[in-house]
Amino acid sequence: AGNPRVCMEATGTYWEGVAEYLAGLGMVVSVINPAQMKAFGASRMVRTKTDKVDAQLIADFAHERQPQPWTAPSPAAQALRALVLRLEAVQAMRLQETNRLDVAREAVRQGIEDHIAWLDKEIKELIRAIKRHIDDDPDLRDKRELLDSIPGLGERTIPVLLSYYADTERFDNAKQAVAFAGLDPRQHESGSSVRGKPRMSKIGHSFLRKALYMPAMVTVYRTPWGQRFGQRLSAAGKAPKLIIGAMMRKLVHVAFGVLRSGKIFDPTLHNA
Numbered sequence: 001a002g003n004p005r006v007c008m009e010a011t012g013t014y015w016e017g018v019a020e021y022l023a024g025l026g027m028v029v030s031v032i033n034p035a036q037m038k039a040f041g042a043s044r045m046v047r048t049k050t051d052k053v054d055a056q057l058i059a060d061f062a063h064e065r066q067p068q069p070w071t072a073p074s075p076a077a078q079a080l081r082a083l084v085l086r087l088e089a090v091q092a093m094r095l096q097e098t099n100r101l102d103v104a105r106e107a108v109r110q111g112i113e114d115h116i117a118w119l120d121k122e123i124k125e126l127i128r129a130i131k132r133h134i135d136d137d138p139d140l141r142d143k144r145e146l147l148d149s150i151p152g153l154g155e156r157t158i159p160v161l162l163s164y165y166a167d168t169e170r171f172d173n174a175k176q177a178v179a180f181a182g183l184d185p186r187q188h189e190s191g192s193s194v195r196g197k198p199r200m201s202k203i204g205h206s207f208l209r210k211a212l213y214m215p216a217m218v219t220v221y222r223t224p225w226g227q228r229f230g231q232r233l234s235a236a237g238k239a240p241k242l243i244i245g246a247m248m249r250k251l252v253h254v255a256f257g258v259l260r261s262g263k264i265f266d267p268t269l270h271n272a
Contacts, residue, residue, distance in 0.1 A: 005028045006022050007030045007031075007059070008030075008032070010032065020078065023072045024072070029069065030067040032058075040060075041057050044060075073170065077163055077166045080133055080162060086126060087127065094123065097119065134159065139166070140162055143259055144158055150251070152215050152251065164180070165177060165252075174252065177253075178252045178253065180208075181212070181248075182206070182209060183252060212251055216250075219251065224267070229246075229250060230243050
């Protein structure tokens with residue numbers, strides 16, 4: 001009775017395209033955290049891990065727990081993400097060709113130079129297309145202005161954040177938004193004596209983490225609110241690498257808060 005229900009784990013990033021497609025067909029799609037499935041499997045004393053066993057476990061979880069339906073990004077956000085990811089791919093191609101040019105023989109040098117010139121043209125057009133896409137959508141345009149109020153975020157990072165977080169209602173809270181990027185801390189403890197250092201879970205979008213690394217550096221070292229944030233963690237004995245990771249998380253928290261509230265960045269809330 002009713003529409004078919006599909007349940008899947010949020011493992012890596014490949015699930016998202018499938019989820020969008022199935023939701024577009026009218027199916028009820030639920031997406032669950034792998035940690036939930038691990039705990040559910042442990043509660044069932046499942047010790048075998050194969051694709052067939054995992055599929056049955058997810059089906060049992062969906063039937064028993066009836067997880068909340070997943071909401072697809074808006075068409076405008078999906079299109080923006082496609083443009084942003086294409087720009088990233090073309091920029092990666094340009095870097096590869098530049099590296100090849102350094103050691104290229106004369107016989108192939110001209111071809112590589114021509115390709116780099118074409119890639120440069122494509123990069124400029126994609127940057128213009130991203131700007132036009134945001135300009136032409138009132139919701140994205142307003143949200144770009146909100147993100148632009150956050151010191152440390154620039155014109156390259158804002159479209160990336162918009163493409164993943166413009167539809168804030170897709171997340172219950174900022175903690176979920178952070179976990180979506182795989183920036184949530186993962187604690188490992190075993191017994192009373194083995195306690196590993198907290199690390200990023202990295203169960204999420206690696207592209208988001210990559211896009212936030214340089215803005216986090218800029219924020220910590222070049223903005224008043226970021227400097228205060230970094231100094232506070234440094235005084236607590238935190239290493240520079242850990243401080244940058246913490247700022248990456250903080251930027252998602254702040255961006256999500258600004259987008260959800262509809263209010264620009266307030267430095268007084270961040271001791272700036």
